[in-house]
Amino acid sequence: MVIKVKDLPEEEYILPGTRMCSGCGLQIAYRWALKALGPNTIVCNPASCSTVTGGVGGYTPIKVPVMYDCFETVAAHASGVSAALTAKGKDKETVVVAWAGDGGTYDIGIQGLSGAAERRSNFIYVCYNNQAYMNTGIQRSSATPFGAKTTTTPIIGKAQVNKNMFKIMRAHGLSYIATCASGYPQDLFEKFQKAREFNGKGVRFIEILSSCPPGWGHKVNESVEVTKKAVESGYWPLMEVIEGKLVISNPSKKYLDKSKRKDVRDYLKMQSRFKHFTEDDYKVWEQYIDDLWQELKWELEKQSDL
Numbered sequence: 001m002v003i004k005v006k007d008l009p010e011e012e013y014i015l016p017g018t019r020m021c022s023g024c025g026l027q028i029a030y031r032w033a034l035k036a037l038g039p040n041t042i043v044c045n046p047a048s049c050s051t052v053t054g055g056v057g058g059y060t061p062i063k064v065p066v067m068y069d070c071f072e073t074v075a076a077h078a079s080g081v082s083a084a085l086t087a088k089g090k091d092k093e094t095v096v097v098a099w100a101g102d103g104g105t106y107d108i109g110i111q112g113l114s115g116a117a118e119r120r121s122n123f124i125y126v127c128y129n130n131q132a133y134m135n136t137g138i139q140r141s142s143a144t145p146f147g148a149k150t151t152t153t154p155i156i157g158k159a160q161v162n163k164n165m166f167k168i169m170r171a172h173g174l175s176y177i178a179t180c181a182s183g184y185p186q187d188l189f190e191k192f193q194k195a196r197e198f199n200g201k202g203v204r205f206i207e208i209l210s211s212c213p214p215g216w217g218h219k220v221n222e223s224v225e226v227t228k229k230a231v232e233s234g235y236w237p238l239m240e241v242i243e244g245k246l247v248i249s250n251p252s253k254k255y256l257d258k259s260k261r262k263d264v265r266d267y268l269k270m271q272s273r274f275k276h277f278t279e280d281d282y283k284v285w286e287q288y289i290d291d292l293w294q295e296l297k298w299e300l301e302k303q304s305d306l
Contacts, residue, residue: 002186002190002250003186003189003190005186008035008186008189009035011035011039012031012035012063013031013034013035013039013041013062013063013064014027014030014031014034014053014061014062014063015061015062015063016061017061018052018053018055018061019052019053019055019056020049020052020053021212021213021214021220022213022220023211023213023219023220023221023222023223024049024210024211024212024213024223025128025130025182025183025209025210025211025212025223025224025227026049026050026053026128026130026182026210026212027053028182028183028185028210028223028224029128029180029182029188029208029210030050030053030099030128032185032188032189032192033097033099033126033188033189033192034062034063034064035189036188036189036190036191036192036193036196037095037097037124037192037193037196039063039064040093040094040095041064041065041094041095041096041097042064042065042066042067042081042085042094042095042096042097043062043064043065043066043067043097043098043099044066044067044069044074044077044078044081044096044097044098044099044123045066045067045068045069045074045098045099045100046068046069046070046071046072046073046074046098046100046101046104046109047068047069047070047071047104047135048099048100048101048103048104048128048135049101049128049130049134049135049212050099050100050101050128051068051135052135054066054068067081071103071104071108071109072104072108072109072111072112073109073112074098074099074100074104074109074112075098075109075112075113075115075116075121075125075203076112076115076116077098078096078097078098078116078121078123078125079116079119079121079123081096081123082096082121082122082123083121086122091122091199091200092199092200095123095124095196095199096122096123096124097123097124097125097126098113098123098124098125098126099126099128100125100126100127100128101127101128101129101130101133101134101135102127102128102129102130102131102132102141102142102143103132103133103141103143105125105127105129105143105165106127106141106142106143106162106163106165107141107142110168113125113169113203114172116203117169117172117174117202117203117205118172120201120202120203121202121203122199122200122201122202122203123203123204124192124195124196124203124204124205124206125203125204125205125206126206126207126208127165127205127206127207127208128182128208128210129143129165129207129208129209129210130210130211130212130215130216131143131144131145131148131162131212131215131216132144132148132150132212132215134212134214134215137151138150138151138214138215139151139152140152140153140158142160142162142163143162143163143165144158144162145158145161145162146158146159146160146161146162146281146284146285146288147274147277147281147284147285148273148274149272149273149274149276150215150273155276156276157273157274157276157277157281161288165207166179166207166239169205170241172203173244174202174203174204174205174241175198175201175202175204175242175243176194176195176198176201176204176205176240176241176242176243177204177205177206177240177241178191178194178195178205178206178207178239178240178241178249179206179207179208179209179236179237179238179239179240179249180206180207180208180209180238181208181209181227181228181230181231181236181238182208182209182210182211182223182224182227183211183223183224183225183226183227183228183230183231184227184228184231184238184251187238187249187250187251188208191206191240191249192206194240194242209227209230209231209236210227211223211224211226211227215273216271216272216273217271217272217273217275218270218271218272222270225270226267226270226271229262229266229267229270230267231251231252231255232255232261232262232267233261233262233263233264233266233267233289234252234255234258234261234264234289234292234293235264235267235285235288235289237249237252237255237292237293237296238250238251238252239252239296245303246296246299246300246303248296248300255293256293256296256297256300258290258293261289264282264285264286264289265282268282268285
């Protein structure tokens, strides 16, 4: 069901005055995720940009409990909190969320995440993906896309294509997996509500493309626009896997038709991390997008034949 703007809750769970950067896409995503999940939420948060949101010196703008972790331990921590709630008979009313960046998900925390997923621990795992270790100085991660410049890549940018975490988590047989983008808050809101509805059915995994002005090199007032262009170009499909079945979300459905997709160069040229691109680099991205959608179309056709 599509949520109308007038039906979105007014209650805020992150108050104004956080320590996030101006134009931070993470802040948008965090705000709408907590609106969808509500007050009975416990957040486990490893080292990442989002720890900055929590404030310093005993003060915090977040109105739900947040516990901080080492980089690699958030999935184990969330598993423990979930088990404690179950033991106390409070697992139905309270949802546990592990809220991590791409560094803590794709790299340092992947072992704990995979273990929790295999054990069917009961929590929502969120990867807000800003495609590098932004909090520590814009170092590359395995989520950094091909050609992007970071402080730890060659001058020509990253030579490798990023991991596909959506596929990796899907291989674990999870009940619910989704992609979101910080520029589509209604879609994000709906997916977090769905993830909550799957409470008791193991790990639910949500990955959010989260814009980062200092790391991506775009203007602070373009944070929403840049992630919209990522979706409109077909680079970042908004989609779900519900009990094993692939579903393309409404904002992305029309991009099954290649002629409806916008030029990915419009997305790339907004960001200084790609300003060195040559024609060959653009073609790598175009081929990546074509291959991605061809695979999605093939799976949808296969599903319809079953």
